[in-house]
Amino acid sequence: MAIMVPAFVFLTLFVYFPIVKGVVISFQNYTLYDMTNIHWIGLDNFRAIMTDINFGFLQIIINTVIWILVSLLFQFLLGFILALLMKEPFRGRGIYSALVFYPWALSGFAIGLIWAWMFNGQFGIINDVLLRLGLISNNVGFLSDPRYAMVSVIVANIWYGVPFFAIMLLAALQSVPAELMEAAKIDGAGPVRRLFSITIPYIKPTIVSTTLLRTMWIMNFPDIIYAMTGGGPSNSTNILATQMINKILQFYDYGQGAAFGVVIMLILFAYAIIYLRISATKEDATI
Amino acid sequence: MIGQIVTHCILIIFGLIFILPLVTMVSTALKPDVQIFAWPPVWIPNPRMWSNFPRALTFVPMILYAKNTVVITATSVIGVVLSSPLVAYGLARIDWPERNLLFLLIVSTMMVPYQVTMIPVYLLFNSLGWINTYLPLIVPSFFGNAFFIFLLRQFFMTIPRELSDAARIDGCSEFGIYSRIILPLAKPSLAVVALFQFIWAWNDFLGPLIYLKDQTKYTISLGLQQFQSGYQTEWALLMAAATMATFPIIILFFFTQRTFIQGITLTGIKG
Amino acid sequence: MQLRKRVLTLCVLALVVALCQGAVLAQEPVTITLWHGWTGAWTQVINDIVEMFEASHPHIKVKPLVVPYDERDTKLMAAIAAGDPPDIIYTMGNIVSYAARDAIVPLDKLMTPDELQVYKDYQYPLYQANEYKGHIWSFHGFVDAFALYYNKNHFREVGLDPDAPPTDIATLDAYAEKLTTMNAAGQIDRAGFLPDDLWHWADVFGGSWLDGDKITAAHPGNIAAAEWFASYSRKYDVRKIVAFDSSLATERAQALDPFISEKFSMQRMGQWKILDIDRYAPEDFDYGVVPLPAPPGGRKNSMIVPSGYGLIPKNAKHPEAALEYLLYWVGKGHEEDRAKIFTLGGWFPLSDEVTKEPIYQDYIQRYPHFQVFSDLLRKTDPTGFATPVELFYIDRINNARDRIRLLQGDPKAILERVNSEVTAELDKLNK
Numbered sequence: 001m002a003i004m005v006p007a008f009v010f011l012t013l014f015v016y017f018p019i020v021k022g023v024v025i026s027f028q029n030y031t032l033y034d035m036t037n038i039h040w041i042g043l044d045n046f047r048a049i050m051t052d053i054n055f056g057f058l059q060i061i062i063n064t065v066i067w068i069l070v071s072l073l074f075q076f077l078l079g080f081i082l083a084l085l086m087k088e089p090f091r092g093r094g095i096y097s098a099l100v101f102y103p104w105a106l107s108g109f110a111i112g113l114i115w116a117w118m119f120n121g122q123f124g125i126i127n128d129v130l131l132r133l134g135l136i137s138n139n140v141g142f143l144s145d146p147r148y149a150m151v152s153v154i155v156a157n158i159w160y161g162v163p164f165f166a167i168m169l170l171a172a173l174q175s176v177p178a179e180l181m182e183a184a185k186i187d188g189a190g191p192v193r194r195l196f197s198i199t200i201p202y203i204k205p206t207i208v209s210t211t212l213l214r215t216m217w218i219m220n221f222p223d224i225i226y227a228m229t230g231g232g233p234s235n236s237t238n239i240l241a242t243q244m245i246n247k248i249l250q251f252y253d254y255g256q257g258a259a260f261g262v263v264i265m266l267i268l269f270a271y272a273i274i275y276l277r278i279s280a281t282k283e284d285a286t287i
Numbered sequence: 288m289i290g291q292i293v294t295h296c297i298l299i300i301f302g303l304i305f306i307l308p309l310v311t312m313v314s315t316a317l318k319p320d321v322q323i324f325a326w327p328p329v330w331i332p333n334p335r336m337w338s339n340f341p342r343a344l345t346f347v348p349m350i351l352y353a354k355n356t357v358v359i360t361a362t363s364v365i366g367v368v369l370s371s372p373l374v375a376y377g378l379a380r381i382d383w384p385e386r387n388l389l390f391l392l393i394v395s396t397m398m399v400p401y402q403v404t405m406i407p408v409y410l411l412f413n414s415l416g417w418i419n420t421y422l423p424l425i426v427p428s429f430f431g432n433a434f435f436i437f438l439l440r441q442f443f444m445t446i447p448r449e450l451s452d453a454a455r456i457d458g459c460s461e462f463g464i465y466s467r468i469i470l471p472l473a474k475p476s477l478a479v480v481a482l483f484q485f486i487w488a489w490n491d492f493l494g495p496l497i498y499l500k501d502q503t504k505y506t507i508s509l510g511l512q513q514f515q516s517g518y519q520t521e522w523a524l525l526m527a528a529a530t531m532a533t534f535p536i537i538i539l540f541f542f543t544q545r546t547f548i549q550g551i552t553l554t555g556i557k558g
Numbered sequence: 559m560q561l562r563k564r565v566l567t568l569c570v571l572a573l574v575v576a577l578c579q580g581a582v583l584a585q586e587p588v589t590i591t592l593w594h595g596w597t598g599a600w601t602q603v604i605n606d607i608v609e610m611f612e613a614s615h616p617h618i619k620v621k622p623l624v625v626p627y628d629e630r631d632t633k634l635m636a637a638i639a640a641g642d643p644p645d646i647i648y649t650m651g652n653i654v655s656y657a658a659r660d661a662i663v664p665l666d667k668l669m670t671p672d673e674l675q676v677y678k679d680y681q682y683p684l685y686q687a688n689e690y691k692g693h694i695w696s697f698h699g700f701v702d703a704f705a706l707y708y709n710k711n712h713f714r715e716v717g718l719d720p721d722a723p724p725t726d727i728a729t730l731d732a733y734a735e736k737l738t739t740m741n742a743a744g745q746i747d748r749a750g751f752l753p754d755d756l757w758h759w760a761d762v763f764g765g766s767w768l769d770g771d772k773i774t775a776a777h778p779g780n781i782a783a784a785e786w787f788a789s790y791s792r793k794y795d796v797r798k799i800v801a802f803d804s805s806l807a808t809e810r811a812q813a814l815d816p817f818i819s820e821k822f823s824m825q826r827m828g829q830w831k832i833l834d835i836d837r838y839a840p841e842d843f844d845y846g847v848v849p850l851p852a853p854p855g856g857r858k859n860s861m862i863v864p865s866g867y868g869l870i871p872k873n874a875k876h877p878e879a880a881l882e883y884l885l886y887w888v889g890k891g892h893e894e895d896r897a898k899i900f901t902l903g904g905w906f907p908l909s910d911e912v913t914k915e916p917i918y919q920d921y922i923q924r925y926p927h928f929q930v931f932s933d934l935l936r937k938t939d940p941t942g943f944a945t946p947v948e949l950f951y952i953d954r955i956n957n958a959r960d961r962i963r964l965l966q967g968d969p970k971a972i973l974e975r976v977n978s979e980v981t982a983e984l985d986k987l988n989k
Contacts, residue, residue, distance in 0.1 A: 007374045008389075010430035015396050018407035022399070025406070032635045036660070082301060085294050096298070098541040100305055105536035107490035107508055110529045114308045117315070117522075121802065122821050125311055125328045138745035145800045146964070159308065171551030213397070213434070220400045234960045244402055249631045250949055252655075254406060261403030268398035320838050324819035346598050405632075406639050413640040496629055497636045500591070502622075512626035513597035521598055 026259040032252035045259035055235060055243055064239040066150060067157070067225075068218050074158045076211060079165020084195075086166070087173050097167075104163045112227020115156035119143050119228070143229050146236035153225050153237050160224065165210060172206035173199065208279045215275075216268055240264050316340070316527035323522050336523065343514075343527040351503065352510040359424050359495075359506060360488040366428030367435055367484045368477050374431040375439035376465050380451060390440065396433045401493065409497060419500040424491070428484065435480045442476045443469060475550030482547055486536055507532050589619040590645035590879045593634070594699075595627035603899070610895050611886050618879045634871075643871035645880040648699050651948060653688065653867050657695045658946030658987070663870040664693035668881045680888040680909040688867070690944045696867035697884040700905040702828045703861040703931045703940075704758060706730075706851065710844040712737050712748075712823040723824075723846055727763075727786065727853040730824070737823035738794070746794060746802040749816075751824040753790055756959035757952065758826070759783045761941050762852050762860045767955070768945055773984060775955070775977035776970065782853070784969035787962050796965050818843070826850060829931045833904045836925070847927045849934055859938040861931075906932045947983045954980055 029041045050057045086097060103111065118126050121141035130136045142152040176199055184194050200207070222241035225231065231238035231246060238246075244260035247253045310330075315323065316339055318332040344350055378390045412423040446469060454464045470477075492508040499505060511532065514525035540547070596604050601624050608620045625633055627650070637643045638661070656662040666674060677694065688696045710720035716736050724730040730751060737750030753759055760767065763786065765779025774780075791799055802821075817825045818839045835843065849859045868887060870880045889896030889912050897915035900907050906928050907913045913932060922928050945951060954976045962969050 007370060007430045010427070011393065011396075014408060014411060014427060014430075015404070016392075018404035018411065019396070019399055021407035022403035026403075031659075032631070032638060032661070035638055078301075081297070085298050085301075088294075090295075090298075094541065094544065096302060097544055098537055099302060099309070101540050101544070102305070102309055102533070102537060105486060105533045105540070106529070107492060107511070107532075109492060109508065109511060110532075111308075113525070113529075114312055118308060118311055122816055123324055123326055123328055123819065125307070125330070128328050131327075138741070139802070141800050141802065159305070162305075167548065168551060171548050174548070175552050216398055220398075232960070234957065234964065234966075241400060244400065248402060248635070250953060252631070252635070252949075254635065258403050261400045264400050265398055265403075269395070272398070321840055324815055324838060326819060326821070347601075406636060409636040410640055413642065418640070418642070492629075493632065496625075497633050500623060502624060509626070512629065513601070513624060515597065515626065524598075 022258050023262055025255055026262045028255050030253075030255040030258070032254065041255070045253075045255045046263075049243075049247075049256055049259050049263075055238060055246075059235060060238050060240055060243055063150065063235075063237065064219070064241075067154060067237075067239050068215060070154050071157045071161060071218050072211060072214060074154075075161035075214065076165050076207075078158065079162045080169050082162065082166040083169035083173055086170055100166060101163045103160045106160075108221065108223025109227055111156060111160055112224045115152075115159075115224070116143060116228045119152050119156075144233055146233050149229055149233055149236045153228050156224050156228065157218065161214065161218070164214065168206060168210045169203065172203040176202045204279075208276070212272060212275055215271065219264060219268060240267075312526045312530055315522055316343075316524075316530050318523050320523065339523045339527045340531065343524040343531070346521065346524050347510045347513045347528070349507065349510050349528055349531070352505050352507045355421075355504055356489060356506040356508075359421055360485055362421070362425045363428035363488045364481050364484045366425060366430075367432050368481055370429050370431045371435035371480055372439050372443075372470060372473060372477065373465070375436045375443055376469060378436065379440045379443035380446075380448075380469070381461070390436075393431075393433050394437050397437075405493070405497070412498065418498060419504070420498075421504070423498045424488075424494050428488075432484070435483070438480065439473065439476055442473060446472060475546050477550070478543060478546045479550035482539065482543060485539065489532075489536060587617050587619045588876050588879050589621055590876050590883060592620055592622045592646045592648075592883070593625050593630065593644045594622060594648040595625060595630060595650075597624055597626065607887075607899050610892075610899075611883060614892065615882060615886070618882060620883060638871065638873075641873055643873055645874040645876050646868055646870060646883060648866050648868050650866060651943075653696050653869065654690045654944045655946050655948050656869065656871075657690045657693070661872055662695055663872055663874065663877050664695060665697070665870065665881060665884070666694040668877055669694075673881075673885060676885065676888060680911070696869040697887060698908065699866040699868045699887055701908060701935070702830070702866075703906075703934050704826055704828050705847050705849055705861065705930055705934065706824055707817055707827050707831060708824040708846050708848070709817070709820065709822075710846055711842070712750075712820070720844070720846065723848045724851045725848070726851050727856070730851045731789075734824065735793075746798050748820065749794075749802060749822050751822070752799065752802075753783075753787045754826055756780075756783060756787060756962070757955050758850075758860070758862045759786070761862055762850050762856050764853075764856045766941075767943065767951070771945070771984075773945070773951070773977055773980045775951075775958075775980060776974045779856070780973055781970050784958075784962050784973055787959065788965060788969050791963050791965050796963070799963070829906060829928060830904055832925050832927050847930045849930070849937075857938075859934055860941065861934045861938060862941050906935070908935065910936075945984070946987055947980060950983050951980050 026045055027040060027042060028038055029044075030038050049055075082100065086093065086100075090096075106114075118124050119142040121127065121139050121144060124142070126142065127136070127139045131139070140148060142148045180198055180202070181194060184198050189197065220241060222239060222245060225237050225239065225242050226245060229237045231242040240260055240263060244257050244264070247260060248257035314330060314332060317335045317337065318329065318339075319334065319336050322329045322332055374393075378386055378393075408423075409418075412418060415422075417423050417426075450468055451464050454468055459467070490508055491506075492512075495506040495509050499509070511525065511528055514521045514528060592604075592608070594604055601622075604622050608622050612618065612620060623644070630647075630649075634643070634647065653662075657664075669677065677697070688694050688698065706723065708723050713720040713723075718733060718736065724733050734750030734752075737748070738746060739748045741747040757767065760777070760780040760783040763779045763783035765777045765781075765783055766774055767777070767780065768774060815831075815834060815838065816822045817827065817831070818835055832847075835845065849861070852858050852860065868884045870877050870884075874880060886892070887896075887899075889907070889909060893909075893912050893915050894917060896912045897907065897918040899905075900912070900918055901921040907918060912918065922932070943951075958972045958976045961967055961972055966972075
């Protein structure tokens with residue numbers, strides 16, 4: 001017990017106090033230029049961000065949901081497939097997994113830069129590859145066309161997130177007892193059946209916690225969007241987190257930025273509670 | 288047999304898609320200036336400008352930045368490895384009231400966007416006089432990290448209670464149980480924690496950005512941004528520097544992946 | 559009692575020692591901090607300038623710090639919140655926003671009459687751009703101007719005279735059409751020209767975004783420019799333009815250069831492109847630079863100067879020393895140093911005295927296109943943009959530009975909405 005006291009003192013001072021302060025700021029007029037004039041303004045910041053006609057709040061929420069759901073779904077599916085494929089040893093698995101792991105080693109800035117470069121409408125190699133394969137007949141302005149911008153940033157995000165799932169799920173798969181699999185095989189269960197009736201239920205807790213963690217990270221990690229499109233064109237890739245950064249960096253309005261932060265927190269809290277309820281198992285009851 | 292071929296094919300396609308950005312990065316890093324804006328894109332630069340790599344190191348003082356980054360990263364890795372298991376142990380294996388509530392509180396901090404607490408935390412460190420030192424980047428890691436505490440708690444909960452009870456009967460103190468019995472078992476999980484922290488600290492951008500006010504103290508991630516100015520971007524050099532910046536992580540992963548994956552298996556991050 | 563006396567004596571002694579030290583310290587040079595965004599090779603340029611400054615100002619030490627442009631505000635905000643801002647910061651604009659909110663120091667209050675005169679002489683013709691509500695808020699560290707770049711080889715290819723670039727909008731449009739090439743699939747392969755920045759082109763069309771403090775987004779000139787933007791989308795099909803012009807959205811990746819890669823025949827660009835072209839373009843790349851063409855009744859030689867401003871944040875520790883540094887940048891009394899700075903950085907001087915320096919004249923010999931920009935400054939007054947809602951306004955204009963280009967509405971209606979939005983924002987501030 002005593003050994004943990006410093007950690008809690010620290011947590012209170014450097015984590016909870018700032019969070020409370022952040023929440024407080026969301027109810028204040030708190031702008032970069034006006035640091036001498038900080039005062040309470042009630043719910044004005046929240047009202048302002050929700051009624052901002054230029055950055056339709058509903059549009060931002062929809063974008064956020066699409067960004068999270070599609071990214072998460074594909075990160076998970078591809079990560080899972082990859083984990084299944086990599087479970088059996090093969091020659092070069094070490095190097096292969098290092099390559100697959102690679103995106104994880106890059107910073108958000110580097111990822112955004114490389115993908116923006118690849119998606120570029122004029123020099124980008126993605127246009128080149130698609131042209132060579134005959135899939136498109138002309139260059140596509142992936143990041144300049146509101147129709148493709150969201151897809152493009154999501155592709156980059158999927159690429160970034162697959163390794164996390166692949167490795168987490170690979171580890172989980174290795175914990176599935178071999179005897180269980182053998183027994184099912186003897187009972188005549190095919191690979192698909194085994195996947196759904198043994199593997200998935202067995203690693204369900206891992207699936208639940210990784211997807212939950214990942215959701216939080218995707219929600220709070222707008223670096224890729226910020227580096228690739230900055231939320232544009234015409235708001236088509238603007239999500240809560242990028243708009244929060246916009247408010248802080250472009251409009252110097254820390255109060256409204258904090259208000260966005262509070263909205264994000266509330267959504268995540270609600271999401272986490274509902275998600276855990278739905279997927280509740282006995283072990284989950286502790287979280 | 289057919290299944291194997293299919294597996295391999297899928298793996299190869301996966302691999303190709305995965306390394307495309309990597310190929311772009313390295314290929315751009317090797318391009319002479321005139322081939323950077325060429326269309327159709329030059330896939331294999333000719334001539335290959337290996338000199339871009341040493342140039343990138345001097346264009347921005349990357350070697351100095353790398354040294355700084357190593358200091359920060361190494362210290363903070365030591366920090367989380369020392370502190371996180373301690374807190375996790377307290378939450379997982381010592382009975383005391385409201386520990387679940389506390390755990391919840393710790394985990395919930397993961398939901399808070401960094402930007403919300405940025406200024407309040409900065410003001411705190413400022414009042415301690417820690418601005419323009421590495422302390423704000425290092426010290427917090429010595430007090431645990433929500434994600435790691437979460438990860439390790441899961442693992443500690445799977446260790447049979449009887450193990451501790453037996454030791455206690457033998458007169459072992461609580462700290463003795465922790466350090467002599469539980470920690471040795473947790474080595475692979477600690478490797479996971481270490482690698483995660485390594486990646487985060489290595490790539491951390493906002494922290495060094497706001498706290499450091501001396502160019503000689505800058506880190507790699509701040510250095511990478513310096514290849515871009517208001518006017519132009521040194522694409523080849525930037526890509527060369529980015530390639531080099533990821534090497535340590537990849538090499539580290541390559542050599543530790545077995546322990547790493549074993550570690551995750553053990554923690555199982557079961558909810 | 560004895561003890562108390564002794565303690566007292568000690569205290570007095572300590573105080574005396576401290577005071578003496580203080581006196582000694584006062585002799586020591588003060589150190590000012592300088593935040594700027596010049597990265598890479600430019601960092602060295604700034605360090606050289608600082609070195610030159612320190613050599614002639616032994617009582618001041620300067621500590622320059624590179625802060626990447628995109629992220630500088632995060633750092634600045636934290637520092638201001640903590641009451642520990644740098645002594646000088648170079649920004650790309652938005653001066654009035656700071657000034658209106660009392661976040662920076664009015665420089666004229668620090669200046670002697672002589673210094674004021676130097677400032678006026680050496681910052682002309684830009685000194686208005688630094689003023690707001692009767693005070694001077696910043697010094698120009700460097701200047702960016704815009705002109706039309708055109709590819710002479712493309713001109714030859716389609717039978718246009720490479721030495722007769724367009725000087726009015728009608729010709730520009732006609733040339734653009736001639737220079738645009740389509741590929742087999744009917745998509746744009748090379749664009750003769752595409753309008754890019756509505757803010758600036760509105761100025762060319764005789765428009766104006768501000769009338770004193772009043773927002774005039776729906777000025778007839780602005781609408782004319784907006785209609786002109788829309789006309790390109792109609793002429794070439796929005797989808798084709800969007801597919802072609804990736805620069806629409808990726809301004810962050812601005813260094814991707816379609817002019818150098820010959821995807822554009824004519825483009826509005828700043829003077830820094832001269833050095834880029836010198837470096838990235840193939841040997842046979844042949845181009846010219848002319849002032850932006852203007853329509854009848856429009857503004858000839860428009861160049862708008864979105865410049866780097868040097869300013870002193872409020873609560874800076876050493877405003878006087880910081881002012882000395884800013885005055886040094888202006889160049890009075892060390893014109894040669896100053897001229898050298900310009901050749902180091904690819905900028906052009908504001909004052910004739912500096913321009914005349916042999917070292918700068920040699921530079922112009924080497925890069926003759928700089929002359930065009932240098933002349934522009936003397937031919938025309940730059941357009942200011944002094945409003946405390948600058949960032950918001952610019953953001954709204956760019957947003958409107960995107961919508962106009964995508965033909966998402968009537969240009970006039972779109973600009974009228976910008977007008978009411980920005981006016982509302984301004985009212986909120988004045989309340």
